Amino acid sequence: MSAKVRTLTVLALALSVAACGQSQPRNGTATSTPSLVAPLTSAVTTATAAWVVVPMGRVTDPLNTFWQLFVRTSSQQKWALVTPRGVADNGGLVLSAGQTRDAVVGIRPSQLLTFTPLALTHNAGSTFTPDLLPAALEATPDSLATSSTGAAVAVVNSGTGIAFRRALGSPWTTSTNISTLGTSSLGRRCRPTSITSVATVASTTYIGVACSRPGTLGLFELSRGAALPVTAPVPAGQRASTFVIDRLIATNNNLEVLARSQQGSSASYVLLLRRASTAAWQHASTVNTDGSLVSTSVASDGAIAIVSRSPSGEPKGVIFRPAKAAWVRMPAPPRSAVVVALVGAGLQAIAADGTQFRVYTYQNANQTWLLTQSMTVPITYGSSH
Amino acid sequence: MPGMGQGLLANNPIVVAAFQHALRLQVLVVGLLFLIIFGAWLARYVVTHPDVVDATPNLCTPTEPAGRRLLRIAFGLLWILDGALQAQSAMPLGMPTQVVTPAASTSPVWVQNLVAHGLTTWLRHPIPAATSAVWIQVGIGVLLIVAPRGLWSRSAGAASAGWALIVWVFGEAFGGVFAPGASVLFGAPGAVLVYALAGALIALPERSWSGGRLGRWILGGTGLFFVGMAVLQAWPGRGFWQGQATTQATPGNLTAMAQSMSQTPQPHVIAHAVSWFAKMDAQHGWAINLVVVGTLLSLGVGLVVVAFRWRPGMARVVVGLTALACLADWILVQDMGFFGGVGTDPNSMLPIIFLVASGYLACVRPLVAPAQNQEPSDAPPRSVALLNALIVVGALGVILFGAAPMAVAGINTHTDPILTEALNGDPGQTNQPAANFNLTDQVGRHVSLASLRGRAVALTFLDPVCTSDCPLIAQQFRVADQMLDPKSRKHTVFVAIVANPIYRAPEFVTAFNKQERLNGIPNWLFLTGSLPALQQTWAAYGYQVQTLSAGAMVAHTELAYIIDPSGRLRARIGSNPGADVQTAASLSTLLAQQMRAVLPQ
Numbered sequence: 001m002s003a004k005v006r007t008l009t010v011l012a013l014a015l016s017v018a019a020c021g022q023s024q025p026r027n028g029t030a031t032s033t034p035s036l037v038a039p040l041t042s043a044v045t046t047a048t049a050a051w052v053v054v055p056m057g058r059v060t061d062p063l064n065t066f067w068q069l070f071v072r073t074s075s076q077q078k079w080a081l082v083t084p085r086g087v088a089d090n091g092g093l094v095l096s097a098g099q100t101r102d103a104v105v106g107i108r109p110s111q112l113l114t115f116t117p118l119a120l121t122h123n124a125g126s127t128f129t130p131d132l133l134p135a136a137l138e139a140t141p142d143s144l145a146t147s148s149t150g151a152a153v154a155v156v157n158s159g160t161g162i163a164f165r166r167a168l169g170s171p172w173t174t175s176t177n178i179s180t181l182g183t184s185s186l187g188r189r190c191r192p193t194s195i196t197s198v199a200t201v202a203s204t205t206y207i208g209v210a211c212s213r214p215g216t217l218g219l220f221e222l223s224r225g226a227a228l229p230v231t232a233p234v235p236a237g238q239r240a241s242t243f244v245i246d247r248l249i250a251t252n253n254n255l256e257v258l259a260r261s262q263q264g265s266s267a268s269y270v271l272l273l274r275r276a277s278t279a280a281w282q283h284a285s286t287v288n289t290d291g292s293l294v295s296t297s298v299a300s301d302g303a304i305a306i307v308s309r310s311p312s313g314e315p316k317g318v319i320f321r322p323a324k325a326a327w328v329r330m331p332a333p334p335r336s337a338v339v340v341a342l343v344g345a346g347l348q349a350i351a352a353d354g355t356q357f358r359v360y361t362y363q364n365a366n367q368t369w370l371l372t373q374s375m376t377v378p379i380t381y382g383s384s385h
Numbered sequence: 386m387p388g389m390g391q392g393l394l395a396n397n398p399i400v401v402a403a404f405q406h407a408l409r410l411q412v413l414v415v416g417l418l419f420l421i422i423f424g425a426w427l428a429r430y431v432v433t434h435p436d437v438v439d440a441t442p443n444l445c446t447p448t449e450p451a452g453r454r455l456l457r458i459a460f461g462l463l464w465i466l467d468g469a470l471q472a473q474s475a476m477p478l479g480m481p482t483q484v485v486t487p488a489a490s491t492s493p494v495w496v497q498n499l500v501a502h503g504l505t506t507w508l509r510h511p512i513p514a515a516t517s518a519v520w521i522q523v524g525i526g527v528l529l530i531v532a533p534r535g536l537w538s539r540s541a542g543a544a545s546a547g548w549a550l551i552v553w554v555f556g557e558a559f560g561g562v563f564a565p566g567a568s569v570l571f572g573a574p575g576a577v578l579v580y581a582l583a584g585a586l587i588a589l590p591e592r593s594w595s596g597g598r599l600g601r602w603i604l605g606g607t608g609l610f611f612v613g614m615a616v617l618q619a620w621p622g623r624g625f626w627q628g629q630a631t632t633q634a635t636p637g638n639l640t641a642m643a644q645s646m647s648q649t650p651q652p653h654v655i656a657h658a659v660s661w662f663a664k665m666d667a668q669h670g671w672a673i674n675l676v677v678v679g680t681l682l683s684l685g686v687g688l689v690v691v692a693f694r695w696r697p698g699m700a701r702v703v704v705g706l707t708a709l710a711c712l713a714d715w716i717l718v719q720d721m722g723f724f725g726g727v728g729t730d731p732n733s734m735l736p737i738i739f740l741v742a743s744g745y746l747a748c749v750r751p752l753v754a755p756a757q758n759q760e761p762s763d764a765p766p767r768s769v770a771l772l773n774a775l776i777v778v779g780a781l782g783v784i785l786f787g788a789a790p791m792a793v794a795g796i797n798t799h800t801d802p803i804l805t806e807a808l809n810g811d812p813g814q815t816n817q818p819a820a821n822f823n824l825t826d827q828v829g830r831h832v833s834l835a836s837l838r839g840r841a842v843a844l845t846f847l848d849p850v851c852t853s854d855c856p857l858i859a860q861q862f863r864v865a866d867q868m869l870d871p872k873s874r875k876h877t878v879f880v881a882i883v884a885n886p887i888y889r890a891p892e893f894v895t896a897f898n899k900q901e902r903l904n905g906i907p908n909w910l911f912l913t914g915s916l917p918a919l920q921q922t923w924a925a926y927g928y929q930v931q932t933l934s935a936g937a938m939v940a941h942t943e944l945a946y947i948i949d950p951s952g953r954l955r956a957r958i959g960s961n962p963g964a965d966v967q968t969a970a971s972l973s974t975l976l977a978q979q980m981r982a983v984l985p986q
Binding site for chain 2: 056057066067068081083084085086087088089090091107109110111112113114115117130132134377378379380383384385
């Protein structure tokens with residue numbers, strides 16, 4: 001073999017090797033990674049009203065997804081659209097409902113907006129007063145907590161900080177942040193990845209986080225601007241699980257904590273109750289679940305409902321825990337149901353599909369969901385482009 | 386309306402008209418240049434040879450190596466064709482969006498970033514960039530053709546190679562060699578890379594063409610390239626072995642390419658041929674790819690064999706078959722490359738044919754060194770040499786005529802106003818008293834239009850909780866302010882008035898200013914007021930504000946107003962910032978221009 005032929009052979013081989021680099025990448029195998037934070041789709045029930053926050057429009061296109069707020073007062077018995085107007089809400093809505101007909105809605109910033117318009121109502125959404133949080137509100141259902149005096153606390157800046165104000169009209173100031181939380185003894189055990197939720201119970205503000213280390217529930221109490229660790233009991237069988245606090249619920253001067261635990265591919269929910277008067281923990285219950293979390297619903301009496309979805313996309317089931325009772329698995333809700341509202345002693349599955357809003361009421365007698373209300377929601381497609 | 390932003394179409398009539406106008410003017414200038422050159426030559430020729438005015442100049446010297454001459458003239462003509470294609474009306478806006486960006490879209494991120502960096506100049510100055518490309522390519526083409534020998538000819542080759550490499554990197558994203566699915570059938574590794582190779586060959590010293598060695602290298606190199614491309618074509622999993630089993634199935638790469646090409650606007654007969662091939666490949670994808678691989682491999686091996694063991698008869702057959710195969714691919718797959726309104730060149734197969742033919746000619750007709758002391762009997766007459774020299778100067782002038790505006794565009798970071806005019810229309814010039822307003826600024830001071838008398842005012846209306854256009858418009862106001870010289874800035878003020886009936890409180894104005902980093906700008910005012918005061922101002926300026934359905938932004942018209950220091954409304958400018966950065970940036974240039982126009986000189 002001559003030198004030229006050898007050279008040519010080497011060059012041809014080099015080209016062949018280059019060809020290897022040109023081959024198309026194989027499709028990766030889809031893996032389901034659990035969401036770190038609870039979806040914004042949620043429901044809150046107080047003594048006077050039930051509220052739901054749902055995405056509507058073309059939900060696969062963020063700029064054509066318009067979040068809507070509906071309310072059902074105990075006097076009206078029908079759901080009404082009460083989404084605040086005057087601002088694009090493609091980033092999602094966060095609701096903080098008071099015990100009367102008052103509520104504060106955080107309109108999460110999207111696209112080029114970086115601060116958070118708020119809308120306050122004292123009449124269950126009949127009218128709103130604009131307000132402002134000068135930071136980006138986190139996309140979790142309990143990222144905003146308010147009190148009747150106008151004091152408020154919010155999870156901001158992608159779950160890394162806490163902002164608070166002492167009263168309506170007073171300036172917002174930053175409080176603690178995730179780095180500071182991580183330096184406490186609890187923080188070192190938990191190694192928090194994000195702040196997920198806040199709640200105010202009897203003038204005490206609580207902060208829930210997502211922990212990256214197993215065996216620890218990341219809960220803090222905000223006192224004079226500083227975060228103090230709150231040691232919460234972890235169920236005996238779950239010391240190897242990591243916990244995310246999805247919801248913090250104020251229930252009659254008690255704090256209810258809904259934490260999602262993850263161990264491998266299995267997930268479960270742990271519900272804890274802390275009595276404000278004694279600061280004693282009462283381990284409520286644990287329930288296993290699978291599929292991805294679609295929505296969470298809470299009520300001021302302590303009731304909880306969770307909607308999860310199977311990998312195929314269909315709502316898989318509703319897990320319901322009535323106040324002070326055991327978890328119950330409900331029949332699968334109708335197609336496109338995304339959240340369950342806790343209405344009085346019953347349940348209503350809310351389906352939001354495009355511009356269609358439908359309400360299915362659970363019939364205890366025959367254990368089915370019956371369509372009881374529907375309405376068309378006006379949506380201005382393209383208005384956020 | 387915010388939220389209704391749109392991109393510019395390649396055939397935007399305002400941009401097309403501006404491009405054609407610029408080209409017409411430049412054709413006149415170039416024509417005049419050559420007229421002067423020809424006139425100068427004619428005058429000198431008549432003075433020195435009054436009796437042979439009808440002599441036909443011979444532009445080529447016969448002793449130039451045949452292979453080199455073929456390369457020079459063929460690629461000269463290709464550059465002129467490419468220049469003419471660059472003159473298509475869709476090029477100023479279509480070149481970046483329909484040619485370069487799609488070419489880079491499947492390449493690695495570093496390639497996309499590099500290409501985007503180069504594209505910025507074009508996007509900022511689409512008209513000068515597009516016209517520059519026309520004249521640089523026409524100039525290189527003419528220079529290649531009219532400079533047959535010597536330093537200028539070799540320089541033309543070097544210029545051709547250099548420009549081709551620039552186009553290869555920034556215009557073709559490295560010919561897609563870093564993207565998956567590259568195939569010689571589609572044009573990999575890029576047509577202009579062949580131009581660059583041809584330019585480099587032309588730039589070689591002429592003695593390199595003696596003895597046929599260079600020709601064999603060209604043939605052998607091309608053969609090796611074909612072998613490598615055959616391996617690439619045969620590589621499993623790259624999507625070339627499949628056709629399209631059903632109309633719903635994902636087509637193979639070759640089928641998809643042919644199907645896509647058949648949709649290009651083009652003469653019916655060519656569309657029919659390409660469409661036929663697409664159907665054939667859909668049905669017999671595996672067999673056709675086998676033929677393609679076999680052909681590439683056979684031709685590649687044939688060219689390598691010919692390069693090492695020269696046999697004239699075999700060389701003729703292999704080169705002829707290579708030309709036929711390339712022609713078939715050029716028509717059936719590459720679709721000749723230049724149809725559709727934004728075709729920039731005839732793709733890679735014609736250049737490859739010319740390259741292989743040049744290699745063949747270099748072998749069969751190598752440069753023969755003249756015998757010592759022999760006078761070249763066919764040297765051109767002195768007058769012809771003079772004409773050649775003048776045309777060379779003219780061609781250089783054309784290249785410079787194209788390169789100079791591109792160089793200027795490269796250092797001018799301000800986007801031309803043509804983009805915002807293309808989107809929003811020409812600024813409406815007027816001269817009437819501007820309506821007064823009485824509002825408060827971001828720090829609570831009362832501000833009326835009357836209080837701004839003596840300063841030029843750029844006025845617009847912004848929604849402080851807007852998520853899309855308003856922040857972009859505010860930024861362009863900020864940039865326009867920075868574009869003015871310090872003296873002018875003292876006599877100007879940029880004013881926004883709240884365009885939201887709900888979120889209009891001063892804290893929203895403050896939050897918006899902070900968000901857009903407008904707080905520290907001394908001549909920036911964001912005004913708000915009671916709802917009646919705002920409504921009165923909106924009405925006075927014919928401004929429409931509408932609260933839409935729940936969850937939607939407030940809709941409002943997008944206009945800016947230029948008010949001169951005496952309080953007269955002088956221009957109405959559509960302020961839709963568009964769907965891309967450069968269109969938005971174009972608005973600031975227009976605003977600054979309009980503000981300068983109303984300031985006292």
